[in-house]
Amino acid sequence: MTAISIAPAATRIPSRHRITKVMRLQMVNRLTYLGIPWIITGVALVISIVVAVLISVSVPEPGRQAALEGMAYSWAGLSPFWYLAVVGVQAVSAIFPFALGFSITRREYALGTLVTFVVIAAFNATGWAILTEIERAINAAGLTFHHFTALWFSEVGAGSVWLSLFTLQIVIFAVASAFAAVYARWRAMGMLVLWTAVALVVLGLIAFALLTGSAVPIIDWLMGFTITGFFAALLIPATLAFALGWAALHRAPLRG
Amino acid sequence: MNTQTPVIQVDGLSRTYRDVAALKDVSFTLEPNIICGLLGRNGAGKTTLMRMLTGQDFPSAGSARVFGQDPVENSAVLQQMCFISESTRYPEGFQARHVLTGAPWFYANWDAAFADELVGKFRLPLKREVRKLSRGQQSALGVIVGLAGRAPVTIFDEPYLGLDAVARHTFYDTLLADYAEQPRTILLSTHLIDEVSNLLEHVLVLDEGRLLLDQSADSLRGSASAVAGRAGDVDSFAEGRQVLHRDTLGGLATVTISGRLTSADRVAAAAANLEIAPVSFQQLIVDLTTQSTPQPSLASVVYE
Known part of the structure; x- marks a missing residue:
């Protein structure tokens, strides 16, 4: 007869603590999540200031103000966001196999990583929203300069600025990590299928809109959203992307 | 009748990758608190087996149970396990100190003083990026985590790669001394069979995915x-x-x-x-795994 022990003997760490520790593991190298995005923010800001100075010294007085207002169409304030796609991929491709090596379950890893994304997005959004408000105050004081107050950020209140900054990050993290999770599970074939599926869905939506004559109503419907409503609604596709990522990851074997 | 309580129980375990059978119907049990060698040629299925034991991969058939439970997504079981693999890839920017800072978050029995002592013994630079460490220094880092983690089930997959002879013997001596003080189940895959033969209490030999030998080291010697x-x-x-x-x-x-x-x-x-x-351990394993006719099932090479 074989007797099987059903309870490991040593001390256990509660699951919620392990999720927190996955967060700490993700944050061990703070340069990835915080350092580089804020370095990019700083560099982009310096470039915008230099551009503003060049406009001020090179454009004659009659057109100078309009030229400075032209910076309101700059995407420079969103420059760190492209890097966040790299962060989303690395959080899975680099940390997932490493975390499994630390005897962490896939569920603990996924929850810890999701919480990390939310905390980082909230932190960054708060920082950028504060800078947006400072820049708004500078403009109100009569000095025209648009780096953070570009695009829609100059038109909405602080809450909407924060929400749009937060949601954009979450969407980028969700999509990038979902792609990385699909790669972790199915490698190149998974990528091929996923990209093909994305192309087919986009084509299908365009075909539907054109063939049913609903393109204009759809555009009107989208334009009817407030900035706040639009970015709040973006959390739905972000949630779907996270769900796709988890669906791929929960049975992903460790390779290599 | 086996009255021992197995810490690891593997029944009919198979793993197939497309048309490649990495493991074929492997069954064995391991008692707690032994040092077991997992031996076999490259591609024999050692790493696949260890990944299955630690829930990192999924069986195609059969089962692997640790502490009587399926280890897959089982936090209670996995917390009691430490798997040090030579193929561990450290995230970009991670320094050895980052790894040693993170390890105690996940291993409840982590001994920080012991880890510090081992860092000194292996002369491991803590503030250099792990990816820039030599292969041997990376192995030393894994060895330190595996030993200081003091997990009830510790699995080393070829932990010595790149370690020089002095460091390998430091590992063997430290493993044995620490095991004597803190008995636990250690599964060690290695190619340097003769070097570890005196450490081993039990031996599993895999060949082309099949378990060729499951035997106590004492009965195998001589x-x-x-x-x-x-x-x-x-x-x-x-x-x-x-x-x-x-x-x-x-x-x-x-x-x-x-x-x-x-x-x-x-x-x-x-x-x-x-x-x-x-015949040395190593020669015996070489002879067993180079026989021209494949072994039909678990070998019965040794009788009194």
């Missing part, structure tokens, strides 16, 4: 003999015995014979001018 002499005499002596390996050079032959030789056997061998020598 369980085969090399008989050398003139080919005709050697063959006469070997007739009716299980021959694991045969080498010839001119008119001379050497055969590895399974089973312990009796006094009468030795007298007969001496009379025929045959030399008898013990």
Whole structure:
């Protein structure tokens, strides 16, 4: 007869603590999540200031103000966001196999990583929203300069600025990590299928809109959203992307 | 009747990758608090088996149970396990100190003082990016985590890669000394069989995905003999015995014979001018895994 022990003997760490520790593991190298995005923010800001100075010294007085207002169409304030796609991929491709090596379950890893994304997005959004408000105050004081107050950020209140900054990050993290999770599970074939599926869905939506004559109503419907409503609604596709990522990851074997 | 409580129980475990069978119907149990060697050639299925034991991969058939439970997504079980793999890829920017800072978050029995002592013993630079450490230093980092983690089940997958002879012996000596103080179940896959043969209490040998040998190290030691002499005499002596390996050079032959030789056997061998020598662990494993005919099932190479 074989007797099987059903309870490991040593001390256990509660699951919620392990999720927190996955967060700490993700944050061990703070340069990835915080350092580089804020370095990019700083560099982009310096470039915008230099551009503003060049406009001020090179454009004659009659057109100078309009030229400075032209910076309101700059995407420079969103420059760190492209890097966040790299962060989303690395959080899975680099940390997932490493975390499994630390005897962490896939569920603990996924929850810890999701919480990390939310905390980082909230932190960054708060920082950028504060800078947006400072820049708004500078403009109100009569000095025209648009780096953070570009695009829609100059038109909405602080809450909407924060929400749009937060949601954009979450969407980028969700999509990038979902792609990385699909790669972790199915490698190149998974990528091929996923990209093909994305192309087919986009084509299908365009075909539907054109063939049913609903393109204009759809555009009107989208334009009817407030900035706040639009970015709040973006959390739905972000949630779907996270769900796709988890669906791929929960049975992903460790390779290599 | 087995009254021991197995810490690891593997039943009919198979793993197939497309058309490649990495593991084929592997079954064994491991008692707690032993050092077990997992031996076999490259591609024998050792890493696949260890990944299945730690829930990093999924069986195609059969089951692997640790502490009586499926380890897959089982936090209670995984917390009691530490798997140090030579293929661990450290995230970009991670320094050795980052790894040693993170390890105690996940291993409840982590001994920080012991880890510090090992860092000194292995002369591991803490503030250099792990990816820029030498292969040996990366292995040392894994060894430190595996030893200081003191997990009830610790699995080392070829932990010595790149370690110099001094560092390897530091690892063996430290493992043995710490194991004596803090007994736990250690599964060690290695190619340097003779180096670890004195550490091992149990041996599992995999070959082409099948379990070839599941035996205590004590019963394996001296369980085969090399008989050398003139080919005709050697063959006469070997007739009716299980021959694991045969080498010839001119008119001379050497055969590895399974089973312990009796006094009468030795007298007969001496009379025929045959030399008898013990077979090392490593030679035995080499002989077992290079036989021309595949083993049908678990080998029964050793009998008293």
